[in-house]
Amino acid sequence: MIxxxxxxxxxxxxxxxxxxxxAPYYCIFDTEKQKSSFxxxxAAQSPGGAGIQA
Known part of the structure; x- marks a missing residue:
């Protein structure tokens, strides 16, 4: 799972x-491979709709 x-x-x-x-960053973690990346x-500084753009 990711x-x-x-x-x-x-x-x-x-x-x-x-x-x-x-959020300025997202940590992406692969539970099967035990690997993470950022x-x-x-869209973090977007004036509106940041959640949809992220």
Missing amino acids: VAVPAEEQKLDSPLCVSFGR IANE
């Missing part, structure tokens, strides 16, 4: 972001 978690920073020990749509949320 899980996306909203993160404040690009570190595994980063605090979770309280807003999924406005992607930037380009």
Whole structure:
């Protein structure tokens, strides 16, 4: 399974972001491979509709 978690920073020990749509980063974790990566949320600073754009 692949899980996306909203993160404040690009570190595994980063605090979770309280807003999924406005999170600066997402930690993508593959539970089968035990691998993680981070992607930037380009919609984090959007004036409106960030959740849909994310």
